[in-house]
Amino acid sequence: MALDIFRKTKYVTVRPEGNQTEKRDIPEGLWVKCPRCNEILYTKELEKNCKVCQKCNYHFRLNVQERIRMTVDEGSFQELDHELTTINPLNFPNYSEKIADVQETTGLKEAILAGEATIEGNPVMIGVMDSHFIMGSMGSVVGEQIARTIEKAIERRCPVLLFSTSGGARMQEGILSLMQMAKTSAALAKLDEAGLLFISVFTDPTTGGVTASFASLGDIIIAEPGALIGFTGPRVIEQTIRQKLPEGFQRAEFMRQHGMVDMIINRLKLRDTLAKILSLHQV
């Protein structure tokens, strides 16, 4: 229901690059303009700075490879369950074509990549969502990947780390998409019972069914600065209440103030923070 928030990022130009999986939110070239402060940034500098604007601290949206690279120990990531594929269970008009198209342009199989990795030597099961794949919506494959990731963590007795970014449900999978909320939350109840740690990281933007399921169930919940976090997207709220929302409504800082997240961590310090949390839970 919050899907329009993704369309506001006019600077996004994702270009098909054949089989190369590396995609950029930032247009190719030497320079890029920060969408918040309009500063012209040198691309190489920006990349070195974890895609955070040096001037205003704007956190550019990342794709899944960038996130994994910035988070885990080099070479430690092993993908799991790559064989899961998206089907069209409702025979929804044009859904199969849309999936094929998005797979082609993003080089991704689905809106999540999950696997095992280490962070400063701490083993973790990790799942990272990508908003470029049908707005990070949660269909059967996303729900199944998350459930398997959690179950694998229970089997190996290790923590779970999930990075969320999502517009909510995958409309084209109808009720089956809705049921992924129950599936992922039920898997977390098992993790809970097993006494294992779940760290949830909200990144910009996370709304809808992902906020109303696993992402809000972390033992520790982290948000990136400025991330939009909510159940209903701002546009729908504005239409419902017929007034403009105040500046900063549903942003990470607002959510922390309202008790919904434990901490807001700058991307440059995120890896260190995660390592510290993980080591505090080592037995």
Next chain:
Amino acid sequence: MALDFERPLLELEAKIEELNRFTQEKGIDFSEEIALLEKKSRDMKENIYSNLSPWQKVQIARHAARPNTLDYCKALFTDFLELHGDRLFGDDPAILGGLARYKGIPITVIGHLKGHDTKENVQRNFGMAHPEGYRKALRLMKQAEKFGRPVVCFIDTAGAYCGMGAEERGQGEAIARNLMAMSALKVPIISVVIGEGGSGGALALGVANKILMQEHAIFSVSSPEAAASILWKDGSKAKEAAEALNLTAEDLLRLGVIDEILPEPLGGAHSDLTATYSLLDEALERHLKELLQQSTEQLVEMRYAKFRSMGQTG
């Protein structure tokens, strides 16, 4: 109040009534004509109600006269006692909860509550709950677990409320917490979709051992209107969205989401309340008896397995 597709039927019924009046007032015998029209009316009703389109079902599911959670509480249970509040913020009138006795057994009952008219709907916020509603539901479920009472939920909501207060108080977290807690609850849970089941706001009362659904109820990832505006940027294509979303009871049974379709009287649940209550009663008693035979471990495992297997991948 009449739905579009009910209109020819109502016209026919009016004609029959008119002929009956003529017979009485003028002493002319119209019995043959009346019998003919009555047959025609019955056939028409059967024809309409056995060929309802998904969009027509949406309209029946939202019918103002359709029995709501409170009606079922009064008709099926005795000793109903409403319990209020989440102990954290407030009481949400969009969700009704309390204690009752069903076939002699104490139960906890929780349901979204829509009104039958505008005044009731304003008071109940059209059955669209705030976080405090879901947290009240959770408190009552935990209480049921403590005292070993089965939980019966009625689902009847267009969705969770979309407002500022709801976001400030953590609408997402409130729904998520319910899904997680229900999946592990140590007592039987039966959820019955009695009208409109919309999005996470409906699912927050739906992680049950058995999900029953009335014949003309709907259960969907979002309202057809919202789906149309998300998918095609055109809220007026709700009818097309209703077709595509697979939201009827038949669809949900086929997709493995619900356990049983509860028949409704010809003409829909609102057309014959006594029959509607007894049809729901029969199924509820049967499923509850079955669940009461199960051990705690079986109940929890069975519920987990049910939701774990939902979804389709290649």
